[in-house]
Amino acid sequence: MAVGKNTIWERFLSPVIGSLIDNERLRRYADSVDWEKQSDRFRRDDVVIPAYYSSQNFHGISGGYLNYNAAITYDPITQYVTPPNETWVRQELIDAIRVKPRRILDLGCGTASTTLMLKQAFPQAEVIGLDLSPYMLVRAAHKAESTGLDIKFSHGKAEATGFPANNFDLVTASLLFHEIPVTISQAILQESFRLLRVGGQVLVLDGNQKALRQLGWLNDIFEEPYIREYGAGSVDAEMGAAGFTAVNTKNVWWVHQITTGIKAIFVADGTKHSNIRQCEPTAQEDFQIFPSPAFDTTA
16 A cells, blocks of 8 residues: 655554554455456446545545555555444444435445445345445445345445435435535535435434544544545534534544434425434344454455
8 A cells, every 4th residue: 555755644553554454365355356347347437536536645545545455455444543443433323323214325435334234224225335436336346245235336426426316215424524625525415415305314424523623633644635624614514504404413432423414394384394204123133233344355
């Protein structure tokens, strides 16, 4: 993995985390895949990669997510930089779902760690993962296939998905907003509002914005080009501006947050009513959560 020059990540964190990763296993997996051929299964010619995505390095990886190295290294690294436990953090999003979804869209799905958990939590629902990187979608598809989960993956922009309006009951985005400009996150929430049926729910899991404002020095570690802009903003306000009601942000392990909103019903007098269709109680064992959804590197 190529990393940025003279960063704390390059000088300290990358060597430390690198020592905890089975690099030989990753290399075998990488060599077993024809990345260009398999990424062509997902790559759409009508998807124009925006400059905010293609011109930046993310997590210190040269070329950002538009190369197969990112797809290989994302999972083993993310488990170490999502305290206190990546599975616990992603489970908080699952636990915050208050609808009975028939169709779920996971925006910026990456390698599908959250997408897999969504399908396990709601096995009867149609689940779609969307991402701008066809290489990440190759890795996501391998993980879904290896676990026997029927998930559809689509190449596209979260701010302009191309899906029909009023077509989903649940839209999610995990660890996405800190990696995009605020103008794009606003556009994504507007697109989510368009995509959701009335009474549908949107959920955004990401870094705790209040904590990030107090820990500016951390922003220099991981070469995240938009994290300062994200930390200075408010997903609450953006969600409200997009038209969602019952907007609420919950702190998760202090360093993360989950923001939720509902596409409300407009009643006769013009006011909004949040028709939240409550989930039936589900036994914890029914979730069958992976011990570490991000770490499995088998095809």
